[in-house]
Structures are given as structure tokens and as C-alpha cells.
Amino acid sequence: MRYPFPVGKSDFIQGDEAIARAAILGGCRFYAGYPITPASEIFEAMALYMPLVDGVSIQMEDELASMAAIIGASWAGAKAMTATSGPGFSLMQENLGYAVMTETPVVVVDVQRGGPSTGQPTLAAQGDIMQAIWGTHGDHSLIVLSPSTVQEAFDFTIRAFNLAEKYRTPVVLLTDAEIAHMRERVYIPNPGEVEIIDRKLPENEEEARLPFGDPHGDGVPPMPIFGRGYRTYVTGLTHDERGRPKTVDAEVHEKLIRRIIEKLERNREDIISYDAFELDDAEVAIVSTGIVSRSAVRAVKILREKGVKAGLLKLNTIWPFDFDMIEELAGQVNKIYVPEMNLGQLYHLVKEGANGKAEVELIAKIGGEVHTPMEIVERVVG
């Protein structure tokens, strides 16, 4: 396999470019999208690379169609991705829900910008955390990953494909304009160095007859790909294990939805990822995600110099959310600060997790700029 970019060495590239290259190394061979700042460069890179690696890149008429196309491609056997920003992500919610309901592995990149509506197209924000987790209707669960560097944007993209395949679920890579457009040194591995997970396929006719069953007891049904003679019917309606619509049966609905949610919940340890920095003896904790974590690291260093025992918990996965870990942390420290580039979205989760065991304070900032370390420090030392 020949790659249209250097592999096995470092390169100095933008976050968007890193995501595109990672997708290709992660096995993505279908990209459908609609241009939007600050995610367009992902599309442009995919447009450049995909035909060269015998993949598909297609510009759809809108984001509804882009999301639909990647789900179709996934059922036809391809690893598929789309990328967008807030307004487009809102349009994708309908079919993102369809992907959840039909347990379709796909990756959706949301490069956040300031909203609501078309808001601040070129500036960074973290205003889509709630939309990423709860944007579609009904009870559901999916996976949301959040990188804070260009290298992480690369690594998490590969991870996003692996998690999507492993758990037959949509995965959202939630990043922002700052990371999308920032250039950093990124190690682009050789294909042989990349761990690739492929979806479970049915091993026999019996498994193929239960495309929404649980033949392995792990909550993740093998996925019968179209065109292999299984004659699978896939519907967004509530369906039984065989995929037959059962729209007024409470028991079938509950069983299906609970399995879809629980297959992620019971694998929390595998899915949830975080980095702890100076937390062991911390009396004050900062919990953050994405770009803000970089200021938070610096803030912790400054606070330590000032004699404040501060530490940072950087969340790499924001859903499923580790409420228990936050409660444990709250039991250890006196106070938790949540700096984020919105008016309090991660804060709600952290507060619920803390469960009253420690005070939780929001450090909100909106308008397009990342918190400076001193802005965080000043709030902590008062």
C-alpha cells in the first residue's frame, strides 16, 4: 500500500490535516462531507488522498446527506467518516441518531466554533459538548473523544475508528478551531505500527440472522455486511434481534435501547481515557478537556510554584463520562475548577460527578479565545 503522505516519520501539520491522515491510516476509505469552517481542511485533505488510496471522497449536498452517506457506506463494509462544525453537526443529529439505533460504526468529527447558529466561524469554542453527547433525540449513548494537541487529534482519530468498529457505534471526535488550524509536530506512524480493530462479522448463518442480537454475550452484535447473502433488514424503527420492526412493544424497545447503552457502559474502562497531572497530593483540582487543558497544565505549574497544591485531570473521553472517578477526586480535594470555552457544559457533568463532596467552580470563557494560564491561576488563588 502506497500512502500519499510520509509515514514512519514526523511532520509539521495542522490538526485538520492530522485527522485526515490518521483516518486513512486507521482504515477509512469513505469520506462524505459538506464544507464548513473550520473543518473544511479535513475534507480538502481527504479529497486529495482518497482517490489515491482507492477510497471515496464525495461532496454531498448538505450535512444530512453526508451523515447518511457514511452510514450507507458502513453497511456496505467501508470504514467511513465525515467532518463538520456546529451548524453542520446540528444537521447531522437526525442521522447520527439513526447510526446509534442501527449500531452503525462511523466517525464524525465536529470541529467546534462559536455558536449558537453561524456564530463565530473562525474562532475556537467548546460549545458543542452537550450537543455531542445528547444532540439526538431519545435515550441513547455514543462515544465522544476530545483531543488537546495535533498529535492527539491524530491518535484519537485512529482510536475513534477502532472504538466505532469494536462497539458498533458512532464515535464523535470533538475538537475545535484552535487545534484544527494550529500546526504542530506530529509523528505519523508506519502502517505496521498502527493497531487496527475491525468490526465483528457473523461467523455463521445463525449469527447473521441476529444482526441486533447478542450472540456473544458482550452486547455487541456481529454486523452482517450488505451483499454477502445475509439479507439483512436495517431499520431506525425499534426492532427485535432479527431486525424486524416492533414499534409498540415496550419490552422489545427497552431491551434494545438498554443493550445499546449498556454495551458502552460495561466497557467504560476500555473506552474512558484521561491524563492526570500532579493529582496525587492535590488539594485543588482542575478538570478540563481539549484545548483549554494546555493552559491548565501551565496553570498547575504556576500554582505549584506559588505553593498551591494543584493538579489537573484532562479528559480525553467525555462520553461515557466517569462520574465515579470525579466523585473520588472530589473526595480528595477541597475544590474543583472547570475552565471551559462555553458557559458551563462540562461543568454540569463534573458537578454531578462531584456529588457535593467538593465545591465545583466554573471558569467560563466565550468569544473565541482560549483561557490564558493566568486567568485560571487568578481564579484559583482568588
Added chain:
Amino acid sequence: MYLKSAYEIRDKYLRKDMLPTIFCPGCGIGSALQYTLRAIDDLGLNQDEIVWVSGIGCSSRVPGFVNFDGLHTTHGRALAFATGIKLANPDLKIIAFMGDGDAAAIGGNHLIHAIRRNLDITVILINNFTYGMTGGQVAPTALKGLRGTTAPYGQFENPFDIADLAVSAGANYVARWSVFNYLQGINSIKKALSKEGFTLVEFLSPCPISFGRRNRMKTAPELLRWYQKITVPLAKAKKMPPEELEGKIVIGEFADRDRPGLVREYEAYKKRAKKMMGWEE
């Protein structure tokens, strides 16, 4: 053409455990489905290489009843899903079963763009002038004056002529019949399934329950008589003055051409890319 009995077609292609269908007595969707299955059977197509896609509506329930791979998607989006299926695996043949509301209202944008791209797909479009599943609201195909629950005093908007739209947007094959045009219907579907690119066969289809009842045509025979009144074969229509065609629907074959389909275009594009990069001669 040898006409197998309906039982043979049923036993060969329907999912017995999904029967009976949800369709009301007198509904035309079953007929259009039968024609499609007969066309597949006549052409000897491989059941395992066909994927049926649909959106939401009575018509869109069809993929659930046939024993093929099927994707029953969100309202109006079937063709967008199909674009992904087809490009990810060009060996699959795709049939989309769509309602007129599904295809032309909420899915109108996907429809014109799928046609513009010449996506390799055969669309069987059920035009019953109404939203059957949600109980008889007006569809964008409803002729002026027709009643629906959301236009209780008669439709005041202009209707879409979907076949006409498909021809203008560039479809390779477009035909329209009423479901009572049995042989023409089957022949058109066979033609459509045999061509590359976007092909569409529209059927005027009785919906006595949601539509007919509100327009003083409670039964399928009444709707049949009405179709006979309002439809005009293409050859005849060409000789009629525009005033006389007002409120009429032309039936027949409107386009039959062989522009390259999306799959072929993308294959050529891939080659061009590799050549421009110096990867291939």
C-alpha cells in the same frame, strides 16, 4: 415475457414472517412492488446483490417485506444513504422505494442531487398525491384543488411534476404510469434496472384510505376511473394545446439515454488522480 403466478413471486421474494403487509385494502403500493419483483425475476438478477433502500412512509415500508438486504432510513434521506452504499460497493444494485412526500418534499434536495450525479440506482416512486402514513396531508405532487388534512379547502400551491424534474436534472431513464398500466410498468422497471446511472419509474398509486376518502374517491376503482380521466399518454399530449393539458398528468417514457453513471465517473476520477500524481501512466 412469461408471467409467473403471484404466489410464485410471493414465495420467492417476500419475507413470510413479515406478512401481512401494513397496506390498506385498495392501496397501490403492493402492485408496484409486485411489478418490481417481476422485473427482477424476469431479468434473472441475483437476489444477494440487490439492496433496497427507503425513507419513511407507507411506500418506504416495502424493503421490510422483501427478502433482500435493506436499509429503511430516515424520512427523505434514502438516496443519500444509497450514495454511500453504492460508492462503497459498486457491485451492489440498488433499488429505492419512495413516497412522493419522501422523495420530493423533505428529500427533494437529495433527489435532484442524486439525479445530477447520475447515482446508479433505480427509484420506484409511489405518487399518491398525499402523505399516506401520517394520514392524508397534502404532498408536493397534489394537483391544485385536491384536498388533504393540511389543505382542507383544496390545495392552493402548484404541484411538482417529479418525472419532468428528473428528466431536467439529467436522469438516464424516466417513466411514469399509473399502477393500472401493468405491462408498461413492468417493462419500464426492467429497462430501468438494466441501465447504469439514475433511473426512475413513477407510479400514480391509489391511496383510498388517506387520500381518496377526502377527495370523494373512497375505493380503488373510483381512483382508477379518475386516473383514466386525468392521465394522457405522451404521444397524445404532444399534440394537445397547453390549456387542455391543464390539470392533466402525462404518462409514458420521458427519457432514455446513456450518460455515464456516478460509479463509472468516480472510477475515471481515481485514475485521473493517480495519473496527475504520477502514480500511474
